[in-house]
Amino acid sequence: MDKYVGARIVRSDNRELVADGTDWLLTKINGASAPGYELFTEANATDDGETVTGKHVKSRELELQATCLDASVNDILRRQAMAFFNPKYTYKVYLSYMGTTHWLSAELYTHDVPSQKLCVPQTWSVTFLAPESYWQSTDDFNQDIAAITPRWGFPYMDHPDYGVLVDVANFSRRVVFDYDGDAPAYPIITITADDTVTNPKIIKDGAYVRLIDTLEKGDVVLLTTNPRRIRITKNGQNVLNKVDRASNFTGLQLQPGTNIVSYEAEYGDNNLHVVIRYNKQYLGV
DSSP states (O other), rough: OOEEEEEEEETTTSOOEEEEEESSSEEEEESSSOOOOOEEEEOSSSSSEEEEEEEEEOEEEEEEEESSSSSHHHHHHHHHHHHHTTTTTEEEEEEETTTTEEEEEEEEEEEEEOOOOOTTTEEEEEEEEEEEEOOSSSEEEEETTTTTEEOSSSOOOOOOTTTTOOEEEEOOOEEEEEOEEEEBBBOOOEEESOOOOOOOEEEETTTTEOOOOOEEEOOOEEEOOOOSSSSEEEEEEEEGBBBTTOOGGGGGOSSSSSEEEEEESSOOOGGEEEEEOOOOOEEEO
């Protein structure tokens, strides 16, 4: 069993505070294992009980406490901690527990770096508020649907009729994702044209987003599926007005389980590179 427990807190100006047992030792974690939930119900008018009308995962409060391991440097570490926690900044909290490391974005909610007896190791406590309560995977997964997979191996083999297998191209233009997260992931999809392409289309399990436009060599389309930040740009310019009206951005989200993503175009689909990037989302660490 991996017994390491630690936190790395990264401020929006890239300053860091680490509680890994070197200077600071993490002594308390509260709110990391699960967020709060809400159930919405209505009383039944003609029979007993209630009907569940909705479910909601609430924002998360994460409380961390740490202690200094060397009281002789209390003054130095206390000044560092007091300067680090500042509500004018936002934070990313990376938490490691029993072999798992995830992160979340958070706002500083409360904190304390108390004044206490000088010979007692300095402590601090902090509570973060995470509006988007899911933990994110530390890996930012990338998958090129049209990727060429290297296949040259050892020992070397040269077939007299078929030659040497050096690589394999994914001509099917589809990728199967086995997604083990707890909640839908919101991929960011980058479409790059190597030559002329007409009306590129991204498809996932029957849902799709299609851009009604012609791409030339070097054009880059960026598609964001997060429901709070739905966006599609071409070379940095907003082209949401050129999207097929039947397009479904929500349908491109990766659901827990098996997901099949593919692409096509009315012309030039062999000139496309489609890269999908996403973080897995988890309820707890």
